[in-house]
Amino acid sequence: MKTRINPEDVFRIVDKHNNSQGAIISILEDVQATYNYLPEAALRIVASRTSHSLVDLFGVATFYRSFSLEPRGKHIASVCMGTACHVRGSRQVLKSFEDNLRVKAGGTSTDGEFSLSTVNCVGACALGPVAVVDGDYYRNVKDGDVSGILDRASRIDGALKMTDDERVFAVSVSCPSCNRSLLNDEHLLDGHPMIRVTASFGRKHGWIRLSSLYGDYRIQSEYAIPKGVVVHFFCPRCHAELRSGRLCPDCDAPTILLLVRGGGTIQLCSRSGCKQHFLDLGG
Amino acid sequence: MITLRINGVTAHVENGTTLLEAAEFLGFPIPTLCHMDGLSPYGACRLCVVEIGEVGQSRLVSACTYPAEEGLVVRTASSRVVSNRKMILELLLASCPQSKTIQDLAAAHEVRQQRFRQEYEDCILCGRCVRMCEEQMMAKAIGFRGRGENRSVGTPFDVKSEVCRLCGACMQVCPVCELRCTFTEPEKAICGGCANLSPPCVDMNEYEDMMCYMNPCVACEIVRRDGELTAKEIDDVVV
Known part of the structure; x- marks a missing residue:
């Protein structure tokens, strides 16, 4: 499995950290987030672009267990082998992981899906044995639970990528009239509640759910919305129309206004297919 | 100027002097292994261990890295220092018995045998070669890799380094391989x-x-x- 390295991507990561002396770990973390491991070519590019030598980068990359010089699986499973977890039977849990994935600790399954590793303590000794899969912590794991844990990790495929990209983050929004939350916990997208509002266009009137991840344009709607139609949005609680009074600079459609929890507003173009939006966290 | 007492002798040394330099200035011998003139102090081998502080509250520090402090009381050959130094030599002998440098040091400190499982490592991770490559040869071709028991010295990815000029200084300063x-x-x-x-x-x-x-x-x-x-x-x- 050879990863193609685009030098421009690596340059961008290096430039983001202003080539400061202390940024070596941050740069390597970002490179690993991009490629899922630290490719040799990428390390050489980082060394040529920064004041760090390849020796220093390699030393840091091999010192920390969280860095990998080998391609890793799509999902990362770690079993805690700390003292508390050990006495509560983490050896059996690890063996169950190894049997389920048919790979030894430290390896990657042949289908490239899972990498299995052991860690020496995750700081949750009271919950042991602890397993961490894709950043989700599982407590009191028994060897019978393992296949279920792995199934769950396989099912939420793609969620990892969305959360790895730091341009994507969840916004918590509320109605500007009644200030009640518009998030709907019953419908999750990538593990985040969706924004549920009422939509009206033509003679159709029904619910619409928007992804709450900023930068994610996925929607779910009761009625299929034709492209280019201007939709009116209403708060499902107080039924006030969510209008900002501002027009979309791209298509002159009215924009809708949502309050962002913690301060600020977000305005979205109401025309179907138009991705114009403004996020104002200052107000 | 800093005034300190080494083995009961008062010494006046410049600010920034290490205990090793101060003791050598006074003529008190301190054995060293990873220390090398011209290379930055590293404190890896701990052979230059000395005792500082008043009796009862003393502690052991490596002389090559510890800076002289005003009024510091230093003992370079107390029984605690000597027994610790012997233990360090035994451990070095246990890992690299074939090194002439370590054999000589052990003999000089009357260490005749070691009580640990015998190994035959070819590196004691003293870092002389790494510092030599970086500080004197300006190459940075080799460095430490990994950590713990997997720590080793070598080039990144175990391929010949592009910045290595084959100067051989790393072998020259190695106290173990003596290649x-x-x-x-x-x-x-x-x-x-x-x-x-x-x-x-x-x-x-x-x-x-x-x-x-x-x-x-x-x-x-x-x-x-x-x-x-x-x-x-x-x-x-x-x-």
Whole structure:
């Protein structure tokens, strides 16, 4: 499995950290987030672009267990082998992981899906044995639970990528009239509640759910919305129309206004297919 | 100026002087292994351990890295220091018994045997070669890799480094490997220069003051005939 390295991507990561002396770990973390491991070519590019030598980068990359010089699986499973977890039977849990994935600790399954590793303590000794899969912590794991844990990790495929990209983050929004939350916990997208509002266009009137991840344009709607139609949005609680009074600079459609929890507003173009939006966290 | 007492003798030293330098200035011998003039203090081998502080509240520090402090009381050969130094030597002997440097140090400190499981490592991770490469040769071709029991010295990705000029200084300063030119075993030679008929000292006749740190390397004294050395000739040269 050879990863193609685009030098421009690596340059961008290096430039983001202003080539400061202390940024070596941050740069390597970002490179690993991009490629899922630290490719040799990428390390050489980082060394040529920064004041760090390849020796220093390699030393840091091999010192920390969280860095990998080998391609890793799509999902990362770690079993805690700390003292508390050990006495509560983490050896059996690890063996169950190894049997389920048919790979030894430290390896990657042949289908490239899972990498299995052991860690020496995750700081949750009271919950042991602890397993961490894709950043989700599982407590009191028994060897019978393992296949279920792995199934769950396989099912939420793609969620990892969305959360790895730091341009994507969840916004918590509320109605500007009644200030009640518009998030709907019953419908999750990538593990985040969706924004549920009422939509009206033509003679159709029904619910619409928007992804709450900023930068994610996925929607779910009761009625299929034709492209280019201007939709009116209403708060499902107080039924006030969510209008900002501002027009979309791209298509002159009215924009809708949502309050962002913690301060600020977000305005979205109401025309179907138009991705114009403004996020104002200052107000 | 800083005033401190070493083994009961008052010394005045410049600010920034290490305890090792101060003790040497006074003539108190402190054994060292990873320390080397011209390289930054590292404190890896702990052989230069000394005791500081008043009796009862004293502690052990490495003399090569500890800066002299005003009023500090230092003992370089107390019984606690000596017993710790012997233990360190025993541990070094346990990992690298073949090193002449370590054997000599052990003999000088009356360590006749070691009580640990015998190993035959080829590196004690003193970092001399790493610092030499970086600080004197300005190359940074080798460095530490991994950590814990997997820590090792070498080039990134175990391939020949692009910044390595085959100067051989890393071998020269190594207290353990004491490698000499291995041209009789070309596959083990770090440079392979003489075996590949391009010895690094091939230009020696162009310089009047040519010196070779790899003494005795004798690569430049090899007489070549048709680019090949017979086994007998190689033996002659080695002997």
